[in-house]
Amino acid sequence: xxxRELPDIAKEIIDSAKAGEEIEVALSRGRSTTVNAYRGxxxxxxxxxxQGVGVRIIIDGCEGFAxxxxxxxxxxxxxxxxxxxxxxxxxxxxxxxxATPDGVKPPGLDLFDRxxxxxxxxxxxxxxxxxxRRCLDRDKRxxxxxxxxxxxxxxxxxxxxxxxxxIHEEGGSCSVGVQPLAEESGETxxxxxxxxxxxLENLDLQKVVAEAVDGATSLLGATKPASQRVTVIFExxxxxxxxGVVAGSLTGDRVAKGRSPFAERMGETIAVADLTLFDDPTDxxxxxxxxxxxxxxxxxxxxxxxxxSLNTFLHNSYTARRLGVIxxxxxxxxxxxxxxxxxxxxxxxxxxxxxxxLIRNVRNGIFVRGVNGLHSGVNPVSGDFSVGAYGHRIVDGxxxxxxxxxxxxxxVQRMLLDIVEVGGDFEFLPGGTGMSSLVIAEIALSGS
Amino acid sequence: xxxxxxxxxxxxxxxxxxxxxxxxxxxxxxxELFAEDRQSASSSFDEGRVDSMSSSRDRGVGIRVTxxxxxxxxxxxxxxxxxxxxxxxxxxxxxTSSSRTTAVALNxxxxxxTRVKMLPNLVSKESKVALLRRxxxxxxxxxxxxxxxxxxxxxxxxxxxxxxxxxxFRADDQVRTLFSVNCVATGDxxxxxxxxxxxxxxxxxxxxxxxxxxxxERAANRAIxxxxxxxxxxxxxxxxxxxxxxxxxxxxxxxxxxEADLVKKGASVFRDRIGQQVASSLVTLIxxxxxxxxxxxxxxxxxxxxxxxxxxxxxxxxxxxxxxxLRSKDAGRVPSGNGRRQSYQHLPxxxxxxxxxxxxxxxxxxxIADTTRGVYVAQLGGGxxxxxxxxxxxxxxxxxxxxNGEITEPLRxxxxxxxxxxxxxxxxxxxxxxxxxxxxxxxKDGQGVPVGDGQPTLRVSALTVGGTxx
Numbered sequence: 001x002x003x004r005e006l007p008d009i010a011k012e013i014i015d016s017a018k019a020g021e022e023i024e025v026a027l028s029r030g031r032s033t034t035v036n037a038y039r040g041x042x043x044x045x046x047x048x049x050x051q052g053v054g055v056r057i058i059i060d061g062c063e064g065f066a067x068x069x070x071x072x073x074x075x076x077x078x079x080x081x082x083x084x085x086x087x088x089x090x091x092x093x094x095x096x097x098x099a100t101p102d103g104v105k106p107p108g109l110d111l112f113d114r115x116x117x118x119x120x121x122x123x124x125x126x127x128x129x130x131x132x133r134r135c136l137d138r139d140k141r142x143x144x145x146x147x148x149x150x151x152x153x154x155x156x157x158x159x160x161x162x163x164x165x166x167i168h169e170e171g172g173s174c175s176v177g178v179q180p181l182a183e184e185s186g187e188t189x190x191x192x193x194x195x196x197x198x199x200l201e202n203l204d205l206q207k208v209v210a211e212a213v214d215g216a217t218s219l220l221g222a223t224k225p226a227s228q229r230v231t232v233i234f235e236x237x238x239x240x241x242x243x244g245v246v247a248g249s250l251t252g253d254r255v256a257k258g259r260s261p262f263a264e265r266m267g268e269t270i271a272v273a274d275l276t277l278f279d280d281p282t283d284x285x286x287x288x289x290x291x292x293x294x295x296x297x298x299x300x301x302x303x304x305x306x307x308x309s310l311n312t313f314l315h316n317s318y319t320a321r322r323l324g325v326i327x328x329x330x331x332x333x334x335x336x337x338x339x340x341x342x343x344x345x346x347x348x349x350x351x352x353x354x355x356x357x358l359i360r361n362v363r364n365g366i367f368v369r370g371v372n373g374l375h376s377g378v379n380p381v382s383g384d385f386s387v388g389a390y391g392h393r394i395v396d397g398x399x400x401x402x403x404x405x406x407x408x409x410x411x412v413q414r415m416l417l418d419i420v421e422v423g424g425d426f427e428f429l430p431g432g433t434g435m436s437s438l439v440i441a442e443i444a445l446s447g448s
Numbered sequence: 449x450x451x452x453x454x455x456x457x458x459x460x461x462x463x464x465x466x467x468x469x470x471x472x473x474x475x476x477x478x479x480e481l482f483a484e485d486r487q488s489a490s491s492s493f494d495e496g497r498v499d500s501m502s503s504s505r506d507r508g509v510g511i512r513v514t515x516x517x518x519x520x521x522x523x524x525x526x527x528x529x530x531x532x533x534x535x536x537x538x539x540x541x542x543x544t545s546s547s548r549t550t551a552v553a554l555n556x557x558x559x560x561x562t563r564v565k566m567l568p569n570l571v572s573k574e575s576k577v578a579l580l581r582r583x584x585x586x587x588x589x590x591x592x593x594x595x596x597x598x599x600x601x602x603x604x605x606x607x608x609x610x611x612x613x614x615x616x617f618r619a620d621d622q623v624r625t626l627f628s629v630n631c632v633a634t635g636d637x638x639x640x641x642x643x644x645x646x647x648x649x650x651x652x653x654x655x656x657x658x659x660x661x662x663x664x665e666r667a668a669n670r671a672i673x674x675x676x677x678x679x680x681x682x683x684x685x686x687x688x689x690x691x692x693x694x695x696x697x698x699x700x701x702x703x704x705x706x707e708a709d710l711v712k713k714g715a716s717v718f719r720d721r722i723g724q725q726v727a728s729s730l731v732t733l734i735x736x737x738x739x740x741x742x743x744x745x746x747x748x749x750x751x752x753x754x755x756x757x758x759x760x761x762x763x764x765x766x767x768x769x770x771x772x773x774l775r776s777k778d779a780g781r782v783p784s785g786n787g788r789r790q791s792y793q794h795l796p797x798x799x800x801x802x803x804x805x806x807x808x809x810x811x812x813x814x815x816i817a818d819t820t821r822g823v824y825v826a827q828l829g830g831g832x833x834x835x836x837x838x839x840x841x842x843x844x845x846x847x848x849x850x851x852n853g854e855i856t857e858p859l860r861x862x863x864x865x866x867x868x869x870x871x872x873x874x875x876x877x878x879x880x881x882x883x884x885x886x887x888x889x890x891x892k893d894g895q896g897v898p899v900g901d902g903q904p905t906l907r908v909s910a911l912t913v914g915g916t917x918x
Binding site for chain 2: 038044050070082086147227379
């Protein structure tokens with residue numbers, strides 16, 4: 001099969017637009033490999049190629065969409081026809097349209113490091129096996145490793161439209177992840193940690209091993225805490241999960257459709273003055289950095305909450321038109337889906353004090369290492385927040401015994417106002433979020 | 449998409465044989481070819497109008513080769529003989545011992561006919577839009593507090609072909625149809641939501657037996673009821689779960705822990721527990737991939753094994769785990785029909801199908817009457833489990849307080865948290881009103897597959913309720 005360049009395929013589809021049609025085409029092509037190690041040997045070696053096409057066609061505010069996992073010319077043609085047919089069943093939405101270029105210059109980030117493609121299979125296998133070995137060596141209570149994984153991928157992406165958008169980007173990354181099992185007195189705990197980077201040298205294997213092993217061993221002997229109201233410290237990954245829920249409520253689609261508790265609060269104080277939350281895909285340090293958003297507009301920094309005050313919602317071109325504002329370059333999409341709205345690279349403005357100082361300040365509380373049930377116990381429409389939590393007790397300013405099988409609950413709205421302090425322990429998490437620990441008061445801890 | 453599927457298997461048998469031979473050419477002991485052609489379509493109705501219609505198409509092949517404990521896997525969407533040969537070579541390269549030629553003889557015709565009455569893609573889109581509109585109107589007329597309604601329809605047809613060097617050459621044609629209604633109600637205290645979903649492994653005949661208007665009213669009433677909900681209690685309480693409302697409890701509390709891949713790696717609290725009492729003697733737990741039209745039903749799993757009914761816990765005693773090809777081979781037994789994968793791009797692993805607890809003998813009303821203070825959960829949302837410890841959480845999307853043997857106030861949403869082995873022992877009464885629950889998608893290691901669950905009304909004597917009220 002002859003390999004055709006993505007922009008050429010896109011152009012052909014755009015050129016086929018009929019009178020009155022707006023067309024947007026997204027195309028991708030990629031390949032990936034995954035290596036799993038188990039007990040010092042390769043357990044599985046996986047590799048594959050993937051392709052994708054997604055076509056939106058709009059006529060007079062009626063949109064149709066179709067996609068496929070193949071760039072086979074016959075299937076691409078089928079997708080275009082299917083999108084064209086689908087739009088005839090949509091009802092007119094006057095705000096529905098393809099994004100038009102807005103003149104904002106992209107940040108011009110060089111995000112692709114070709115060296116990630118040059119890691120040999122041998123090297124990948126060695127890293128996966130080594131990770132497992134290092135977990136076992138780090139602590140004698142580590143009795144096994146459920147999975148020790150290397151993965152890498154490369155993909156190119158093209159987006160073009162009848163409105164004049166035409167981009168073609170290329171990216172690659174590598175990642176590792178490990179799940180050690182710790183055992184003591186008949187009890188088993190599992191840990192997990194991973195890292196993602198644009199080049200091999202930037203993977204912090206030492207940290208991955210340390211965090212994964214500590215995650216498993218530190219919970220050995222954990223008990224169920226007593227139900228009470230406490231001050232909690234969320235470690236950065238947990239703080240990121242919480243603020244991710246907040247950010248989701250600040251997106252244009254939720255706001256426009258009356259599904260956000262903050263819809264009517266623009267300009268008001270919704271959080272403590274210490275909290276400044278923003279999305280900055282132009283910050284190269286973040287793995288979420290991008291030159292363009294999902295509609296091909298330049299990314300930009302957006303300050304959502306500034307010193308506690310609600311400053312802006314995030315928009316793609318559709319939600320912006322609906323609410324009479326301009327797109328904030330916050331369209332997110334995969335080739336196979338229509339553009340949504342969301343964060344690319346969330347960040348928080350860090351505070352001053354170290355994690356130890358934060359802990360020292362809490363007389364009776366908990367340090368939360370992880371939460372679960374975010375998808376089941378948090379309702380982003382009502383703001384009800386209830387998640388499973390595990391971590392350590394804090395007694396008179398120092399970390400105490402581990403706890404598990406507990407929930408923490410409040411509402412998202414209250415928690416933003418109950419933030420006591422933002423930590424100075426800022427870090428970029430593997431997903432690209434720049435986050436610190438958060439101290440939050442008045443949380444209902446449910447246990448025994 | 450277009451409905452002129454050629455008769456015959458997804459891939460030509462001789463091409464399959466050639467590909468499998470290439471897969472074994474570098475020393476592999478066993479090879480498998482999994483082909484998939486998936487077509488799906490969905491539409492949604494939002495803010496009083498048809499918001500979008502989408503269609504999608506995926507087809508490709510995944511090739512797996514094993515030698516000893518090593519698995520090589522490659523996938524491609526290029527179904528030409530050259531594309532398949534290249535993928536087979538990549539998969540084979542994980543297993544490099546000595547080069548050899550192996551004969552591959554396939555048994556079977558690799559054909560499957562669909563069991564559904566009405567293929568959804570043959571039904572007009574107008575008819576589907578009419579359903580969306582009817583549900584929207586029914587939800588909106590349920591009460592003036594209803595401020596937002598989103599109705600979704602989706603259909604999917606997944607045709608698979610599995611062939612391996614042991615001679616399996618089998619196909620399945622899986623059609624699923626789903627309809628959902630999401631409502632937002634606005635009150636003085638803010639917003640509340642209500643959701644209802646119906647879905648089966650059937651075609652468009654779904655709508656002969658299910659009334660979308662009644663479904664919409666239930667979703668709307670759920671949101672309206674919650675407007676006057678008070679904060680859920682915090683701490684340990686007896687929890688009564690309505691029939692069909694909480695099979696996910698068992699899916700999370702023990703289902704995942706009974707998957708042989710997790711057991712083998714020591715990542716399950718249920719390892720080495722076969723033959724032991726792991727639950728209250730009232731509990732019999734079954735995983736059954738053959739269950740008629742249920743959401744997790746399959747004829748064959750994604751490794752070509754026929755699905756079956758597997759009793760996992762019988763009267764509280766652990767009787768068996770669930771198995772896929774690799775894990776059953778390792779244990780020297782036959783697979784149980786639980787080898788599943790999200791798509792041709794994924795390696796199969798042990799997964800549940802339809803997981804349920806069988807009937808007890810008590811009248812459901814007696815269970816509530818017998819509960820002095822507790823929580824009645826009419827609908828659970830999703831859940832999550834740490835299989836190593838057995839700790840799990842799941843969300844309550846419709847719950848009430850039980851006071852003095854009666855269901856009283858509605859409660860706001862929250863998570864329940866428990867420990868699988870403990871909860872199984874704390875089930876102190878099971879009713880005689882078995883029902884299957886809503887269709888679900890189970891996620892494991894990044895792969896999602898359709899699953900069903902079910903249970904009669906039952907009570908857990910103590911479960912931690914993650915509310916905010918004292």
